[in-house]
Amino acid sequence: MAWEEPRKTGMQYRRLGNSGLHVSALSLGGWLTFGGHVENELTFSCMKQAYDCGINFFDTAESYAGGQSEVVMGQAIKKYNWNRNDIVISTKLNWGGANGEVLVNNHGLSRKHIIEGLRASLKRLDLEYVDIVYAHRPDRLTPMEETVRAFNHVIETKGWAMYWGTSEWSADEIAEACGIAKQLGLIAPIAEQPHYNLLVRSKVEGEFQRLYSRFGIGLTTFSPLRLGVLSGKYNDSPDAPPEGSRLAQGNDKFLNYMKNDVYGKSEWQDMIEKAKNLKPIAEKLGVTQSQLALAWCLKNPNVSSVITGASRPEQVVENCKALQALDKLTPEILKEIDGIVGSIQLDPARQD
């Protein structure tokens, strides 16, 4: 994979926060797809297509498809015989990986689960180490020092990871982890993986504003299309998800909740309204609504990589075209978008 060489996709590589690790601006995640409803062969094709498009960063988690997402991702790495130093693999710990049941100690961010969980993830991935291990959610009962020490242990003593990060933590939790790491001379997290898109901006742009410069935290963001809403595919189905859509198929707890308790309700209608209003902008720029949504995330300089999902190789190719839309998002266009989705008003007293 050539370094910043022009490619057909125009893939960019960005440092993850202030670290020395480079991740592709678009990445491929295994949530709800790998090891799940997407056939393994199709998963392999998606990963191959992603790699060929210049994507070097693949994200999974112990809990995705009960551990099967890791298994399938590991098989793809073996199958295509990629150089280990050519790819960036991340997994996430919190809910255990053996099965859906939440167990007494096989979850959370205790020393026991971080060590046992990562060991199990590596076994499923059939890898010696991951590049990034994320705390999939905060664990508010385990002392932060225990968690920071355990991540340092798997990185520094065991060599099972190169870096660690957080996912869906609050700003103060990340700051606490960084402060404890500094105080004890341990390795601090380099990245946070938050929910971020045109419809969900406040945490990344507001609450987190000081984390970037103060702690060098980078972002790998998920859900760039807000479960597909920003692709525009639900624009014309106000009451129920159209057939064939993920929400229509979904037999997952979270998706069922979305389908039954959110879809069509007032918050949903508000999102659809915004998606509809973004459509003319996408058309004006000559890109799809999805590409507009992905490119918009990438305009945020604190975003190192936008994690995308794909159940078919063609989707990967389509997503990568978002890179070509980056230059089209001029300040004027961005302002126009703010007018539709609403921008974040920062507290001037909290500015550096």
Place this chain on the structure above:
Amino acid sequence: MAWEEPRKTGMQYRRLGNSGLHVSALSLGGWLTFGGHVENELTFSCMKQAYDCGINFFDTAESYAGGQSEVVMGQAIKKYNWNRNDIVISTKLNWGGANGEVLVNNHGLSRKHIIEGLRASLKRLDLEYVDIVYAHRPDRLTPMEETVRAFNHVIETKGWAMYWGTSEWSADEIAEACGIAKQLGLIAPIAEQPHYNLLVRSKVEGEFQRLYSRFGIGLTTFSPLRLGVLSGKYNDSPDAPPEGSRLAQGNDKFLNYMKNDVYGKSEWQDMIEKAKNLKPIAEKLGVTQSQLALAWCLKNPNVSSVITGASRPEQVVENCKALQALDKLTPEILKEIDGIVGSIQLDPARQD
């Protein structure tokens, strides 16, 4: 094992002190039973019954039955093919494990014995690591820094344990260990394993009072029935232990001492007197005296787990019924109990 799911036994899982490790409120210990006078098959059945009742925490020591307690516990874990992350195993170091003889360096809390002792324990258990390694008693001649460094070494460098604790240490010894760990940036103990029951309260409720909030120390307590006194089984045998009781059989040094030098003497009579006075309370609540004694220990919020012994599976089931007695121990009942066994008067100047 389901997390805080209601079970028939109503088993609870509590964090061990301030740590991220969860232990079942009742646990099974191997003292005097496993590898000792209880047949191996019976030990296996006890452990199986305990696991099925929701007990996830099993405690042993290098010195129990000259190491055989560890061997048999390890065999049970293999036999029932339990997931390692589903159980919490602890052992304790101080007196060596090879045989009854106390040797020159094969005991105490020197770096040499902590490393050599834990290595030998793991070999007997046939495990890669224990969850908690306890200092079975203080070693007042070895510098505390050497001991703290050695426990940190087996946890952080070797990966032979997840956490460490103390057993029957004084409050100032625990505070010294925690202070040295903080000063040197090493891992501090998370738990103390003291003697605690209705007849022996002063250390846990008095001397230790500041350890819980200041150092996050949790308790795994032993001898909840005061060698059976609190079960009421010696109530009607003032002069000699009744046939079939552990004290009557005991050919162990400690049990012989109890039988010959304590049984029937004035201190013993005082204990029996209290046990007899507790009987009406147990009857009023509709529980056995043993269940009352176990439940009373669990009402102390600093107690994470009460270590019980069992030589027959039925005893495990009986013990677990104590969980159902918890709600019956109302403030009024607890006050009534204090009137019988005497409560601890704390020095107000030492309160936080």
Place this chain on the structure above:
Amino acid sequence: MAWEEPRKTGMQYRRLGNSGLHVSALSLGGWLTFGGHVENELTFSCMKQAYDCGINFFDTAESYAGGQSEVVMGQAIKKYNWNRNDIVISTKLNWGGANGEVLVNNHGLSRKHIIEGLRASLKRLDLEYVDIVYAHRPDRLTPMEETVRAFNHVIETKGWAMYWGTSEWSADEIAEACGIAKQLGLIAPIAEQPHYNLLVRSKVEGEFQRLYSRFGIGLTTFSPLRLGVLSGKYNDSPDAPPEGSRLAQGNDKFLNYMKNDVYGKSEWQDMIEKAKNLKPIAEKLGVTQSQLALAWCLKNPNVSSVITGASRPEQVVENCKALQALDKLTPEILKEIDGIVGSIQLDPARQD
């Protein structure tokens, strides 16, 4: 290899900076030769000759000949069955070793590349560890703390190196690395590998002046002959390199640049002028111009070893004769040389 025993070559062994590691005053480097244009058998002979002349220090890099320099050096060590503790092996990381292509993460001084790169180097060398691992160039985008931690990790946790150093770093970068190491209690670099010769003195003698006493940094210098200019072999070929010279053959990017864009130009003519003026001094001392140039480097007490190249064993023997020229470089001769090449004027305010 006898310690400071007189030898035919008069080889000296010097501590590398303030460290306890001893390197021969002349050393053999694998740049552009080993695994490259020099046949493997010839490389083996050069290394054998060097070892027999008392050279104990061999330098290579992951990027030399796309990793082949390491492969061939490792084969020589095996072939001659040298004791590992008798030789000092260094390699350098920054540009990856697999092939000429610069890849996304397979370069630089990130934790990922330092760990993956050194692992790959050791595999090519077929060694358990190198004595010194150098940062081949600074990486100004990776945080210095990440780099220092990663070098400490491969030395202290992995045991893959004994010491680390830098190459072509600025004085402030070296000072920053040493300061971070001191602050975090990690291992600091012991050596810098700069370009240093009669025509390129200012960095080593000026910019670096405080590094030696303040941080105990030692030097292993490269390019003692300024690509052959100081050997006098280009003295009589003003316009194009003489046939058979490395510059004439060179199909390497850097050599082509030298041949096409530097050779014969004004800066080049200035160097040739100085080389011509040094000739009478060499003749007066009865040594070759090359020996004069090597000996001159060794007169600098901050230089621990001068890295020489060789494509034939005879060159090694010739180079070693420079050791016999050391005593001939009296203060008067050195002053005469300063008159020709120009000396460094140090800022008195920056002197200790």
Place this chain on the structure above:
Amino acid sequence: MAWEEPRKTGMQYRRLGNSGLHVSALSLGGWLTFGGHVENELTFSCMKQAYDCGINFFDTAESYAGGQSEVVMGQAIKKYNWNRNDIVISTKLNWGGANGEVLVNNHGLSRKHIIEGLRASLKRLDLEYVDIVYAHRPDRLTPMEETVRAFNHVIETKGWAMYWGTSEWSADEIAEACGIAKQLGLIAPIAEQPHYNLLVRSKVEGEFQRLYSRFGIGLTTFSPLRLGVLSGKYNDSPDAPPEGSRLAQGNDKFLNYMKNDVYGKSEWQDMIEKAKNLKPIAEKLGVTQSQLALAWCLKNPNVSSVITGASRPEQVVENCKALQALDKLTPEILKEIDGIVGSIQLDPARQD
């Protein structure tokens, strides 16, 4: 080996300085005997006899008999199948172990030699770890921080030793090592191995006086008989060593120096004079002169173990009888001895 159980020899076990390691008051060293002039079978018998007398501490060095002392000691441990936790094994690093030749890096206290040297010692001993690794002499050119870090590395990261000590260091060197260890949070030395006997007292009793309380340093002393002088065996041979004595046989560099340049000269005559004057005291107490000399060393409470040599099992038995002489060394007798050999006058200003 029973802990402080009375034995026929009355062997004592003492903590090594302030540490938790217990060593027998008398120990067996391999200098000039094991792997050297004593046949291997005889060495095995000496070690067996020592072990049976309650000696648990065996001392060797990489340089003794070119490494053969370690080889033979390792064979004895295997042959008698001693429990590893029952014995204390020490070796010493400084001069390399391969052969008599002093090599460029295969000596001293650099990180390279401490790691490579201890690895080689363990291979010769066929052990996973030694209990104590000593710096056989100071290395005044290697930075103390490098040496302390390297000993910490082999103990903490590699697990190749339990403790480290020094041998024949000055008080300030030991204090510097302890101070650096404290500052960096590393493991400090616990013991010094000095030359100490009735004729050589000033360093242990004078220069070192503050080390014991300030740094918890313990002593394992060597040469208790001053090369046999204190046994009285040279009393009647003023001019040349008697036939059969070690000095008469000695073909070792040091012994030759003693025989040719010291024996019979004025300093020697002074020592013999003192040895002759001690004879009546030994006779009065009913012990041999050797036993008097050994027992005198053990009366110093800062001495944890006196290292003895033996070339025949009978000597071990004889040496152990010194333990029975301990009580005979009353304050009055010790004062009488001071009158003969001279006592140390301590500087009151340096007293604590």
